[in-house]
Amino acid sequence: MATSVADQVPIAEGLFTWPSNDPRLIGSKCNNCGVVTFPAQNSCPACSAVDSTSIELARRGTLWTFTIQCFLPNRPPYEGPETPDNFQPFAVGYVELPDQTRVETRIKTNDIDKLHVGMEMELVVEKYIERDGKDVIAYFFQPVDELA
Numbered sequence: 001m002a003t004s005v006a007d008q009v010p011i012a013e014g015l016f017t018w019p020s021n022d023p024r025l026i027g028s029k030c031n032n033c034g035v036v037t038f039p040a041q042n043s044c045p046a047c048s049a050v051d052s053t054s055i056e057l058a059r060r061g062t063l064w065t066f067t068i069q070c071f072l073p074n075r076p077p078y079e080g081p082e083t084p085d086n087f088q089p090f091a092v093g094y095v096e097l098p099d100q101t102r103v104e105t106r107i108k109t110n111d112i113d114k115l116h117v118g119m120e121m122e123l124v125v126e127k128y129i130e131r132d133g134k135d136v137i138a139y140f141f142q143p144v145d146e147l148a
């Protein structure tokens, strides 16, 4: 099993700061109108200006909406840790970061039944799957009260 940073790869480049003891999602802020986007993009979706600055997003936000994925998605394109034998329903949704943007995310939770819109969520960056002998690192949001 991979254990050192050298054996870890982010699931995609440019989504979050890595390696880091305090990883942050990387968004972009339009220098013309101030709109924040995630993932970062050069061209503003609001005003079409091509003038943005990369910013680190807030670690905490509130659950804006979510849904429960009750069956194993088709692969490809889905690339998750589950098999038909061990699949458990999981939540996906959007977390609203104050004064920034809404982030589409998989939700990590110990109790899927306790999720509710408006609850406080925090960024978690950790191993998601293994691929070619390396740990693939991804981001999630988890209820703050589970992290205490």
Ligand SMILES: [Zn+2]
Pocket (backbone or CB within 6 Å): 030, 031, 032, 033, 034, 035, 044, 045, 046, 047, 048, 049
């Ligand atoms: Zn703009």
